[in-house]
Amino acid sequence: MNTNQVVDVIALVESVQSLIDERDFAGIVDAVRPANLEQTTSLLKRLPPNQRAIVYRLLPKDSAIDVFEQLSPGLQSDLIHGLQDSEVATIFTDLDPDDRVWLLDELPATIAPRLLRGLSEKERQLTAEVLGYPKGSVGRRMSPEYVSTRTDSTVSQTMQRIRSRLDDAETVYTLPVLDNSRHVIGIVSLRALMRADPQEIVSNVMQDASVINAHEEAETAARKCAGLNLLALPVVDKEDRLVGVLTIDDAVRILEQEETEDSARQGGVEPLRRPYFATPLRALVSTRIVWLLVLAIGATLTVQVLSVFEATLEQVTVLALFMPLMIGTGGNTGNQAATTVTRALALGDVQVRDVWKVLFRELNVGISLGSLTGLLGGVITSIIYGPAIGLILGLTLFAVCSMAATIGGIMPMAARALRVDPAVFSNPFISTFVDAAGLVVYFLIAKMVLQI
C-alpha cells in the first residue's frame, strides 16, 4: 500500500464495481494498490457484501488483516460469511484475543466453537478468559496479553521483560506494577524506565495507578482511560488483582460505538451496526419502524386528550391554531433538558444520586424559560388575537416549559437508575409525553380563562 498518494475513494468504488462486473480481477488488484489503509477500508465499507468479499480476497496478504481490524464487528461478520473456512481460520488466528471476542459476539453461536477449536492452546486459553466476562463489561474488551513488572524489580530487569514481549504484548508503553499478590500498586511508562538509572527499583519511578474492575461497564472504563490520558488502564478482579489492560485504541473504539448509540437513541432510531452505505435499505427501515410505531402509539394519547376537549375545540376553533406551537415549544424545552442531562451523565459529571439537585436546577431553568417565552408569546398574541388568547398562550407557555424542563431533566436520571440507557428515554419519547401533558394544560388554562 502506498502512502499519501491522492486516491478518490468515491471514484475508486465506481471503478472497482465496474471491474467486478467485467470479472477483471487483475484490474481490481491494480486499482486498489495505490490506496492506503484508510482508503481501502472506506472502499470496503461502501461495497455491497458480495462485492466486499471479492475485493477483500484480492488484497495483499499482509495488509488484509490490518483492513479487517479497521472494520466494525457487523462488517467483519458479513465478510466472514462470504469467505471460505480456511480463510476465516487464518483471520481468526491473526486477531488479538480481545478483537476475536468482539467478532465472536457478532457471529452465530454455531460458528464460534469451530473457530475456537482452530486456535493454539495458548490463544484459546487467552480468548476463553476474555469470553468469561459478561457482555458489555470491560473484561470482555480488555487485552489479557499485557506486560507487567513488580515493585521490587529493577528498571533493567523490567526493560529485559519488555524486550522479551515485544512481539505479542498489546502494549509495551505502559506497565502495571504489581506486588507479590498481583495487586496493582502503580503504573510505569516505558519513557520513565528509559529515563531512569537501570539499577533503580521500579517502585521509585512508578506513578499512582487508577484501576477498574473487570465487571464494570466498558463505557465507564473507556471514559476513565481517555479522561486520565492513559495509554493503558489496568483491569482488576474483585480482589484487585491484575487480569488485563484496556488500551487507549480500544477505549476510543468503545467510546465511538457508545456515541453512535447515544446519538441514534437521541434521535429515536436503533444504531446502525454497519456504515451507512453498507447498511441495506431493509435494515435502515427496521432500525426505525419499531421506534416510530412505539412513538405513534404513545402519541395516540394526544388523540385521547383532544377527544376529551372536543367540545371546547368546537366552541373556540381558534385554539386549534396554536396547538402545534404550544406542544412544539414544550417538546423542544424537554429535549433541551434531556440532552443536557444525558450528556452530563455520559461524561460522569452528574450521578444518579444528584437527582434532587438536577430536579431543582431544571425546574428553575424551566421557570425562567417559561417566563421569558410566556411573556413574549403572551404579549404578541394579545396584540394580534386579543387579550384572552394572549393570556391563555402566555400561561400555557409558562406552565409547559416549567413542566417540560423538569420532566426532560429527570427522565434520563430515572433511566440510569433503572439501568436502562438514558438515551432511550430521550428526546422523541419525552416529546410524545410532553405533547399529551401540554395539551391537557393548554385546554385546562383555556377553559379557566374563557370560563367555559
Next chain:
Amino acid sequence: MNTNQVVDVIALVESVQSLIDERDFAGIVDAVRPANLEQTTSLLKRLPPNQRAIVYRLLPKDSAIDVFEQLSPGLQSDLIHGLQDSEVATIFTDLDPDDRVWLLDELPATIAPRLLRGLSEKERQLTAEVLGYPKGSVGRRMSPEYVSTRTDSTVSQTMQRIRSRLDDAETVYTLPVLDNSRHVIGIVSLRALMRADPQEIVSNVMQDASVINAHEEAETAARKCAGLNLLALPVVDKEDRLVGVLTIDDAVRILEQEETEDSARQGGVEPLRRPYFATPLRALVSTRIVWLLVLAIGATLTVQVLSVFEATLEQVTVLALFMPLMIGTGGNTGNQAATTVTRALALGDVQVRDVWKVLFRELNVGISLGSLTGLLGGVITSIIYGPAIGLILGLTLFAVCSMAATIGGIMPMAARALRVDPAVFSNPFISTFVDAAGLVVYFLIAKMVLQI
C-alpha cells in the same frame, strides 16, 4: 495523592464546602489528600468558582498542574481569574504549547500577551507557532514538540535521539520518519525500533504514514488518528513538511468536545462550556433560550398554515384531534433520518458528494415507513372513526413520512455543503419545518377526500 482508596466524591464536596465555610484550610488539605487525580478533578468540577480557586490553591504543588490539565478550557479560564498573577504564570509555564493555546483561546485577549511575555524565548516561539494556525484547525491543537528521525538514520542513532528528548517531547512512542526536505515518508514505533538490529537503517523498519494538513479541521484529524489506531498522527504543511504531531490523548479530547457539541445541537441547545454542576443557572438558560425562541418563531408557520385551513377545521373539528399525531410522526421520521445521516457524516461514512445516493435511499426508506404506518394507521382509524377519516390519516402518514425522511436526510448534507455544523440544522429544526409542511399535506388530503 493516594491510589485506589474509596473516596465518595459527593460526600467530599459536602465536607469541603462546610470546611470552607469554617475557614478550616488545614482541614481541607487533609480532606482532599486521600483523593486521587480523578476524584480531585470531580471535586473541583462540582464546586462554584470562588470555592474552586480556594481548593485549587491548597492542592500539593506537584499534583496541581495535573489537575489543571484535566479541566475543560472553560473551567481553566474561570480558575485563572480567581488566582494571583504569579500563580497563573506558573501554571502557564508548566503547560505544553498545545494546551497553552487551548487555554489562550478561552482567555480575554488582554491577558494573553502578558502571559506570553512570561514564557522563555523557546516556549514562546513554540506557542506562537501553534497560535499561527486558524481556530478549529488541527494546527492549533497539535504539539510542536515532537521527536522525528530520518530514513537514512540507523536504529541506534534514532534511539539516541529519543533518549535526548525524554523530558520534553510530547510522545516518544511514534516517530515521523523524514527525508532530507522534511517530508514525512513513514512512521516508526519505539516498539519496532527496540525489536530491530541497532545497525539497521530506519527506512527498513518504518511503516507507511498517514499524515494530515495543519489547516484541516481538528475533528477530521482526530477521527483519523483514532480510526487508524495511531498514538500520534504527523501534521504537515502545504508542502507536506512536518510541523507537529497530534497525539491520541489530544485526539480523544477533541472528539469528546465534538461529541458534546453534536449531541447538544441535536437537542436544540448550545453546548455547555463547563461541567453541568459548574454551569450557573443563568448560563443554562442562555444556552437554551435563543434556540427555543428561534424554533418558536419557526413554529408560528404552523399558526399561519392552520389559519388558512381554519374554515375546514370549523367544519370538521375531528381533524384537529389527529394533528399532534400526524405532525409528531412526521417529526420523528425526519429526526430519525437526520440523526442517521448526521452521524454518518461525522464518521466520514457519507460525504457531501453522496447527496443523490442519500436522497434516493432516504426517499425509499420514507416510502417504506410511510406505507407501513399509513396502512396500519389507516385501517385502525377506519374501524374507529369511519373510512373517510381512515383514508385521510393513511394517506397523510404515507405522504408525511416520505417527505420527512427525505428532508431529514438531505438537511444535514446541505448544512455540511454550506460549511455549517450539520447538527445545527438538525432535529428540532427539522421537526419545526416538517410540522408546518405536514399540516399543509394533512389538510389538502382532507379537503380532497371530504370534497370540501
